[in-house]
Amino acid sequence: MSAATVRTGPSSLVVVGASLAGLRAVEAARKVGFAGRITLIGDEPHLPYDRPPLSKDLLAPGAPTDPVTFRSRTELVDDLGVQLLLHTPATGLDPHAQVVHIGGEEVAYDALVVATGAVARGLPGTEGLAGVHVLRTLDDARSVRRALDEGARTVVVGAGFIGSEVASAARKRGLPTTVVEALPTPLTRSVGPDLGTALALLHTRNGTALRCGQTVAAVQGTDRVEGVRLTDGTVIDADLVVVGIGAVPRTDWLADSGLPVDDGVVCDAFLRAGAPGIYAAGDVARWHNVLFDRSMRVEHWSAAAEQGAQAARNAVSPAAAQFYATVPYFWSDWYGSRIQFAGVAGNDGCEIVSGDPADDHFVALYREGDRLTGVLTLNGQRYVMKYRRLIAQRARFDEAIAFARTSAPTRSAATTS
Amino acid sequence: MKIVMDRAKCTGIGICEALAPTIFEVDDNGELVVLSAEVPEDAQNEVTEAVEGCPTMALRLQS
Numbered sequence: 001m002s003a004a005t006v007r008t009g010p011s012s013l014v015v016v017g018a019s020l021a022g023l024r025a026v027e028a029a030r031k032v033g034f035a036g037r038i039t040l041i042g043d044e045p046h047l048p049y050d051r052p053p054l055s056k057d058l059l060a061p062g063a064p065t066d067p068v069t070f071r072s073r074t075e076l077v078d079d080l081g082v083q084l085l086l087h088t089p090a091t092g093l094d095p096h097a098q099v100v101h102i103g104g105e106e107v108a109y110d111a112l113v114v115a116t117g118a119v120a121r122g123l124p125g126t127e128g129l130a131g132v133h134v135l136r137t138l139d140d141a142r143s144v145r146r147a148l149d150e151g152a153r154t155v156v157v158g159a160g161f162i163g164s165e166v167a168s169a170a171r172k173r174g175l176p177t178t179v180v181e182a183l184p185t186p187l188t189r190s191v192g193p194d195l196g197t198a199l200a201l202l203h204t205r206n207g208t209a210l211r212c213g214q215t216v217a218a219v220q221g222t223d224r225v226e227g228v229r230l231t232d233g234t235v236i237d238a239d240l241v242v243v244g245i246g247a248v249p250r251t252d253w254l255a256d257s258g259l260p261v262d263d264g265v266v267c268d269a270f271l272r273a274g275a276p277g278i279y280a281a282g283d284v285a286r287w288h289n290v291l292f293d294r295s296m297r298v299e300h301w302s303a304a305a306e307q308g309a310q311a312a313r314n315a316v317s318p319a320a321a322q323f324y325a326t327v328p329y330f331w332s333d334w335y336g337s338r339i340q341f342a343g344v345a346g347n348d349g350c351e352i353v354s355g356d357p358a359d360d361h362f363v364a365l366y367r368e369g370d371r372l373t374g375v376l377t378l379n380g381q382r383y384v385m386k387y388r389r390l391i392a393q394r395a396r397f398d399e400a401i402a403f404a405r406t407s408a409p410t411r412s413a414a415t416t417s
Numbered sequence: 418m419k420i421v422m423d424r425a426k427c428t429g430i431g432i433c434e435a436l437a438p439t440i441f442e443v444d445d446n447g448e449l450v451v452l453s454a455e456v457p458e459d460a461q462n463e464v465t466e467a468v469e470g471c472p473t474m475a476l477r478l479q480s
């Protein structure tokens with residue numbers, strides 16, 4: 001190429017965060033034919049690995065504790081031509097000079113995808129106390145697994161999805177298990193109070209003690225955890241405390257960049273992050289979802305994968321940029337039951353269209369005004385994607401109810417396992 | 418092109434169904450039913466997306 005070659009697009013792509021969103025970003029860039037330099041920077045020592053199994057398969061007795069990785073080093077480096085910088089935290093960003101700082105070094109970019117995910121919130125004051133863990137990384141999961149293998153009396157702080165999966169794993173081994181939740185009903189923010197109560201029944205039905213409206217007053221023990229004291233004075237003996245009280249987007253390294261941050265990197269509908277050439281994807285991104293006409297940040301596998309790919313496509317060919325809109329979707333596995341949720345838990349109530357919230361199967365639809373906005377299923381694998389499609393088509397709530405009548409449950413006795 | 422599915426890997430999360438509803442359907446047991454093993458001409462793109470979108474890498478295309 002001569003110096004006179006007309007620049008038609010960026011010639012280098014840097015992706016910060018080497019997990020799901022970051023990986024999908026580099027794959028997508030190559031897939032659309034981007035031939036420039038690609039650098040993938042990640043602070044973990046591991047190749048990109050999958051997180052959902054960390055609180056599921058990996059905690060099962062006897063299951064392998066190797067991470068589920070998506071691609072080998074050879075595939076990434078040789079086949080995709082990615083310069084891989086693992087165990088390398090990005091420490092800063094200068095959007096004017098278009099460089100990412102890693103310690104004293106600089107990596108220049110034309111296009112940048114920020115995919116630094118989120119970090120689990122811990123319990124202040126428990127740092128350094130053995131037996132207290134969050135669950136976000138492979139190393140966290142291995143520590144929790146080891147404690148479960150040793151038969152730990154388990155306390156989970158926070159009745160969210162990840163914490164509830166840990167409680168399931170503990171109960172599967174018959175260990176004494178308590179879930180402590182600060183709110184009067186669990187999962188209110190994700191699924192609303194009524195269905196939060198319904199899902200919480202799974203805990204009590206499976207022998208997990210659920211203490212709602214209680215916070216942790218103190219974690220007891222000097223070097224190693226011995227128990228948890230609640231605000232009402234109760235003390236629960238514990239060898240393992242897993243803290244599942246949410247995650248915070250990893251925007252710390254962007255503090256001096258001037259990039260707009262508000263519970264996540266603030267993006268428009270195209271995942272553009274407010275400075276030339278910069279995009280964000282995955283758990284760290286707060287973007288405008290045109291399908292619901294609102295700004296949202298989700299911590300879901302499929303959104304992270306899709307946003308990673310879309311952000312990279314937009315980053316390497318900005319002239320052909322497309323917006324990213326989705327019906328957010330996640331699943332969670334508790335006590336052998338599958339919970340699936342798609343959309344948003346609208347404010348105007350919900351209706352059960354199949355099954356019974358007190359039982360092991362139900363389908364609930366959410367509305368906002370007369371629009372269908374969300375669906376929650378318990379062991380309703382056959383239904384969830386059909387309603388998700390209706391939500392994407394902006395179906396009216398009454399249309400969804402009519403659809404529900406025609407697709408009445410056909411669960412045979414054989415399906416109740 | 419033919420769809421090859423590894424039942425041992427599939428966990429019935431249904432992302433394939435979301436991407437290619439005419440080809441994939443998760444049934445009552447949470448098991449995936451491939452409605453059409455041979456990929457129809459007009460569904461190539463969505464099937465490719467579904468194969469790539471599967472979180473457990475349970476789907477493969479064979480020509």
Ligand SMILES: Cc1cc2nc3c(=O)[nH]c(=O)nc-3n(C[C@H](O)[C@H](O)[C@H](O)COP(=O)(O)OP(=O)(O)OC[C@H]3O[C@@H](n4cnc5c(N)ncnc54)[C@H](O)[C@@H]3O)c2cc1C
Pocket residue numbers: 016017018019020021022041042043044050051052053054055088089090091115116117118135136137162250253281282283284298299300301302304329330331332333
């Ligand atoms: C235990 C667990 C279970 C889950 N189960 C489900 C489930 O069942 N269903 C579902 O839909 N979703 C689930 N999720 C959520 C899903 O895994 C996440 O949405 C997804 O991992 C987000 O991907 P990401 O790439 O955006 O972020 P992350 O996976 O958080 O990756 C971000 C990466 O960036 C790195 N990083 C951060 N800062 C820097 C820096 N300054 N420099 C370099 N690297 C940096 C991080 O170390 C990390 O490797 C689960 C998550 C966890 C933790």
Ligand code: SF4
Pocket residue numbers: 426427428429430431432433434441443449470471472473474475476
């Ligand atoms: S996306 Fe993959 S795991 Fe999910 S149902 Fe389809 S094939 Fe199975």
